[in-house]
Amino acid sequence: MIDEWYPVGLFSQLDAVGRRTALMGEPIDVARDAEGNAKVTGGNGRALPACVRYGHVWSSLGTPQKALFAIPEADQPGRRFVDVGVVRVRCSPLRAVENFLDIAHFPFVHTDLLGAEPHTEVQNYKVEIREDEVWATQVKFYQPQAAKSASGGITTEYIYRVPAPTCSVLYKTCPPRPSEWDVITLFVQPLAEDLCDVWPWMALFDDTTSMTDLIHFQQTIFLQDRSILENQIPRLLPLDPGMEIPTRADLTSVAYRRWLKRRNYTYGAQLVAQ
Amino acid sequence: MKLYDYILSPSCYKVRLMAALTGVKLDIRPVDFHPGAEHRGQELLALNPAGSIPILEDGDLILTESSAMLVYLAAKVAPSWLGSGGAEETARVQQWLSFSSRLTASLGGARLHEMLLRPGDFGALQSQGIASLRELEAGLVEQGLHGMGFLASDRPTVADIACFPYVVLAPDGGVSLDPYPAIRLWSRALRSLENFIEMPGIHRLHELKPEPHIEPGKV
Amino acid sequence: MPARIPAGSIALWRTQSGRVTASADRCPHRGMRLSHGFVRGEALSCIYHGWSYGQTGECLRIPAHPGLTPPETIRVAAHAVEEAWGVIWVAVGETTAEPPRFEGFVPLRSLTAHADLATLKAATGATAGTAGLDWPAPGAPEIRLLSVPQEGYETLIHVLVPGDSSPAQRIAASRAAETLRRTAEDIQAKGLAPWSTTR
CATH class of the missing domain: 2.102.10.10 (Rieske [2Fe-2S] iron-sulphur domain)
Structure with a gap:
């Protein structure tokens, strides 16, 4: 678990003073060094691995065995990259990711934006493990205002991808360019097992909406989720079946929990039903 | 009327809410408060040297205090929101308008600290927030005993709108609202008003709409 | 709720x-x-x-x-x-017992104190009635308190007053309950370190 890459800050906001934060319980400092590179220092002053990708600085308490997961769309010309900024949530990092993978809550939590009654039905979709990542495809949902660039309701198609235990990438119908997908990500920094900093990030085709409007739209969505995430019991994500009851609409969540368990990823998880 | 607005700011929301309730159309100018700190940039400092938002611009008039904006909107289009004009009621409106700045400092400070990682003495902010909530609860209990459901009157006034957002978003700053039954009822009454709008962190009152009848497979 | x-x-x-x-x-x-x-x-x-x-x-x-x-x-x-x-x-669980009755009393309000039951009793000087505490509150009508322990050192207090109390008496009772809470919390803060540090 300590060998994974985790987001620890927005690169655009780094200065020489840096930011004091934490990673899995250990205090760390994230700063920009004299050459302009990101520098991450652990609690005892040791230098931690650092890389800069998708607008964020990534680090690890251990020794990452492989490079950070790829998002090919991040290099595609014509996209606008949106640094949404950090939001702290008192919940397990895994609960934050699982909520991001969920569509059935849209009508109740993101009312009139991502969903609205009576359009509550979740149709069947496909979930599979591809190259050790969780993928959910052909996810469709009716949305009153799917994106800032959408005018009026549309049935939106989603593809979800979990390339790392605390990160998810969402590909979503792109209203101005039907042949392309908008990319919206959720990068979660585990501060502790029940506390996380969430860094949403986007790579969109949208030439008309102002950057601030794009940021505000995504912050709106995430802040609507926050009050849910802080009121789930238990705070940790139960990995053993029995404690919570999934339905067909929750196949992505089921696959995510199984995938975590198989990888023995237990940070922020609860293993035995209590 | 142009509102320099941040979607997550309860103070900006007060103005949006007041405008919605009184049917005023605002020209919204979004400000990248977080993460961009645009409110500290030259363009906005020229309008408001204090570097705070919201800012309301109407012709030559520039307002930088949300309570003043509520009063302005009400005076312009819906004077009943200022109260009936009696001495006691006018004073009560002023009392709670002033009080609302304590909510901003305490509950608002705790919320910014918990949510957007702003510096502050979190424990002290929470304690001050709890003290303010208790005052508000006691005030609402006494109003109720006088047969009045709102802070200054038997109908909502600008005082209620000034206090409502930071109170209802207290849990965002780790302050529970569970211990305040009078606040809960008051908050529900405000959320049930016609033309009420939400902000992130305040969920829709789904009970106000009947249960939809859903035909399976037709969605 | x-x-x-x-x-x-x-x-x-x-x-x-x-x-x-x-x-x-x-x-x-x-x-x-x-x-x-x-x-x-x-x-x-x-x-x-x-x-x-x-x-x-x-x-x-x-x-x-x-x-x-x-x-x-x-x-x-x-x-x-x-x-x-x-x-x-x-x-909680099975019961056949009827809940206590408070004939002649009506609920006024509920409030939470950062103080435990013993401290609350000490603060009121109240006598235990058939159920709840009978509290001869200064300057207010006879008040009956029902207290329910919450998490930690918190206590939820339900305040009941005689049904024939006037609005002025009810307001006095509400204010007396606030004073009681302040007193109890003072005692708790001075007497018990754990609460004051873990609040």
Whole structure:
């Protein structure tokens, strides 16, 4: 678990003073060094691995065995990259990711934006493990205002991808360019097992909406989720079946929990039903 | 009327809410408060040297205090929101308008600290927030005993709108609202008003709409 | 609304027809607190995904699957509830006993104190009545207090006053209760270090 890459800050906001934060319980400092590179220092002053990708600085308490997961769309010309900024949530990092993978809550939590009654039905979709990542495809949902660039309701198609235990990438119908997908990500920094900093990030085709409007739209969505995430019991994500009851609409969540368990990823998880 | 607005700011929301309730159309100018700190940039400092938002611009008039904006909107289009004009009621409106700045400092400070990682003495902010909530609860209990459901009157006034957002978003700053039954009822009454709008962190009152009848497979 | 009993947190709700129900405060789907939910008709729905539950705890509806009749295994625990003289009583486990009656008294308000029951008693100098505390509050009518221990050192206090009290007397009683809370919290803060440091 300590060998994974985790987001620890927005690169655009780094200065020489840096930011004091934490990673899995250990205090760390994230700063920009004299050459302009990101520098991450652990609690005892040791230098931690650092890389800069998708607008964020990534680090690890251990020794990452492989490079950070790829998002090919991040290099595609014509996209606008949106640094949404950090939001702290008192919940397990895994609960934050699982909520991001969920569509059935849209009508109740993101009312009139991502969903609205009576359009509550979740149709069947496909979930599979591809190259050790969780993928959910052909996810469709009716949305009153799917994106800032959408005018009026549309049935939106989603593809979800979990390339790392605390990160998810969402590909979503792109209203101005039907042949392309908008990319919206959720990068979660585990501060502790029940506390996380969430860094949403986007790579969109949208030439008309102002950057601030794009940021505000995504912050709106995430802040609507926050009050849910802080009121789930238990705070940790139960990995053993029995404690919570999934339905067909929750196949992505089921696959995510199984995938975590198989990888023995237990940070922020609860293993035995209590 | 142009509102320099941040979607997550309860103070900006007060103005949006007041405008919605009184049917005023605002020209919204979004400000990248977080993460961009645009409110500290030259363009906005020229309008408001204090570097705070919201800012309301109407012709030559520039307002930088949300309570003043509520009063302005009400005076312009819906004077009943200022109260009936009696001495006691006018004073009560002023009392709670002033009080609302304590909510901003305490509950608002705790919320910014918990949510957007702003510096502050979190424990002290929470304690001050709890003290303010208790005052508000006691005030609402006494109003109720006088047969009045709102802070200054038997109908909502600008005082209620000034206090409502930071109170209802207290849990965002780790302050529970569970211990305040009078606040809960008051908050529900405000959320049930016609033309009420939400902000992130305040969920829709789904009970106000009947249960939809859903035909399976037709969605 | 949320409430706390020795068995844990509960969601206390009233149906449209007026019946009060005490459900476990956790939706078995994803663990969301049901006290954040909404009541339509005779059912309580979870705010997260709209799963709704009836008064005996059975799941009635899963909006993501409108055609599905929820299996009987999906349910939330419900506790026995009695409403008597304006006070709602929740039983933990089986009980045949009737809740205490407070004839002539009406509920005034409920407030939470950061003080435990013993401290509260010390602060009132009250005598234990048939149920609750009879408190000769200074400058107010005879007050009866029902106290329920909450988490940590917190106590929830329900304040009852005689039904024939005037509005002025009720306001006096409400203010007296605030004073009582301040007194109790002062004693608690001075006497017990754990509370003052873990608040």
